[in-house]
Amino acid sequence: MAKIISGKDVAEKILITNIKPKVDDLKLKGVIPTLVVILVGDVQASASYVRQKEKFAAKAGIKSEVRKFSETAPEQEVLDEIIKINKDSDIHGIIVQLPLPDHISVTKILNSIDPSKDVDGFTPTNVGKLFLGEETLVSCTPKGIMLLLESVNTDLKGKNVTVIGRSNIVGKPVSILCQQKHATVTMCHSRTKDLTAKLSDADVIIVAVGVPKFIHGDQIPMGSIVIDVGIHNVDGKLCGDVDFESAQNKVSAITPVPGGVGPMTVCALIENTVIAAERLSNKN
Numbered sequence: 411m412a413k414i415i416s417g418k419d420v421a422e423k424i425l426i427t428n429i430k431p432k433v434d435d436l437k438l439k440g441v442i443p444t445l446v447v448i449l450v451g452d453v454q455a456s457a458s459y460v461r462q463k464e465k466f467a468a469k470a471g472i473k474s475e476v477r478k479f480s481e482t483a484p485e486q487e488v489l490d491e492i493i494k495i496n497k498d499s500d501i502h503g504i505i506v507q508l509p510l511p512d513h514i515s516v517t518k519i520l521n522s523i524d525p526s527k528d529v530d531g532f533t534p535t536n537v538g539k540l541f542l543g544e545e546t547l548v549s550c551t552p553k554g555i556m557l558l559l560e561s562v563n564t565d566l567k568g569k570n571v572t573v574i575g576r577s578n579i580v581g582k583p584v585s586i587l588c589q590q591k592h593a594t595v596t597m598c599h600s601r602t603k604d605l606t607a608k609l610s611d612a613d614v615i616i617v618a619v620g621v622p623k624f625i626h627g628d629q630i631p632m633g634s635i636v637i638d639v640g641i642h643n644v645d646g647k648l649c650g651d652v653d654f655e656s657a658q659n660k661v662s663a664i665t666p667v668p669g670g671v672g673p674m675t676v677c678a679l680i681e682n683t684v685i686a687a688e689r690l691s692n693k694n
């Protein structure tokens with residue numbers, strides 16, 4: 411029987427054992443960890459993700475605030491807000507919810523965030539540090555995936571990890587984190603030839619390709635661990651990048667959708683905000 415890895419449960423455990431004690435320590439020093447989320451436009455999914463972030467922040471006892479901009483807000487207006495937040499010593503974490511409207515440059519926006527407050531780990535400085543193996547703020551979904559693997563005691567040393575998807579947000583950074591844990595990583599994507607062959611010796615499969623039910627049970631080697639990063643609404647029902655029904659008969663463990671990676675992304679964001687608050691308050 412496959413183990414279903416509940417991201418909801420793992421996030422709750424990390425909240426209690428790791429995040430809350432740190433928040434309490436900071437509050438004793440007069441520091442209230444504070445996160446600002448910038449939301450531009452009316453993408454429904456983004457609004458829902460932001461609500462989940464606010465909810466988890468409240469549970470952790472940290473302050474969070476959403477600053478909303480209209481779909482047509484000029485790029486400079488958003489940049490000005492970020493510059494203001496960079497200078498505000500009461501704010502420790504800042505994220506700009508993606509996607510942004512087409513007239514706003516994601517690169518320009520991300521480049522403007524102070525790396526010490528970049529709790530999404532998206533700035534070139536923090537991505538570079540991750541690449542070099544230096545201390546940084548690690549982007550939230552990859553960090554959440556590593557915590558999920560830890561939660562089922564997966565020692566990646568010498569293991570074969572196949573990552574499907576090469577995005578800046580998930581595929582590329584998680585491949586680096588797995589290599590740091592001494593895994594042998596194979597990078598695949600939607601145009602990889604004979605994906606089934608590439609998966610044949612995988613111990614761990616991380617699927618972040620953005621296509622509903624892209625991977626089926628018959629492609630998955632017996633006993634592997636599957637992490638499904640996708641979330642899609644198909645005919646009113648949520649599903650991932652993996653066909654859960656056929657996959658669950660092959661795997662030793664698998665994340666569900668919803669309730670797998672999603673809650674861990676949120677948990678990692680709040681943990682990053684606390685880490686940023688610790689580092690910034692130690693500097694002052």
Ligand code: GUN
Nearest residue numbers: 505506507508509530550
């Ligand atoms: N949109 C989808 N995932 C993310 C994320 O992890 N961070 C931000 N800022 N936007 C996103």
